[in-house]
Amino acid sequence: QKEVEQDPGPLSVPEGAIVSLNCTYSNSAFQYFMWYRQYSRKGPELLMYTYSSGNKEDGRFTAQVDKSSKYISLFIRDSQPSDSATYLCAMRETGNQFYFGTGTSLTVIP
């Protein structure tokens, strides 16, 4: 079993839709949770960074962590064509080793 599981998609939604991206994990020691956005031929860009359980909001993006279910989500409200990218989830314990999902490819159709 992989440490981090992420549905690869692809996911295609109309402009303005609410997008939900999810990851599950098996290691209960994970404390920090991240979402990266990766455009084609670019490096991953850090979008959201959260510690432990709870929600964090930044503009149209909301990151949600449920440690009891070992489940994290990224919600994108009012999705735009510019949100079309691959979204990677990542996690870490207290040390410096990071664990990544495989990425979900999202296309927002104008």
Next chain:
Amino acid sequence: EAGVAQSPRYKIIEKRQSVAFWCNPISGHATLYWYQQILGQGPKLLIQFQNNGVVDDSQLPKDRFSAERLKGVDSTLKIQPAKLEDSAVYLCASTHGGAGGELFFGEGSRLTVL
């Protein structure tokens, strides 16, 4: 604040040739990583440095890959000889190394082996 710098962005070589990639992390970041990313997959750790020491190189194919970070700042990843399956994007990332530090990536170096 300058981000993680990588070069070259693109490289095409024949199999059995050698190639080197360079990375300069964010200033002050003690921990530096090299990842390999194959299309449609998440980044796979090749090697992790803490200052100029190796923390984890368990997944580095040491018969052909080598990496160094001599002065604890910039780093070089070398592949010699390259194989077809080495075609991938090589991502460099850095973090300050303290508890809870964020991980920042460079733009990546895309390698095509023919």
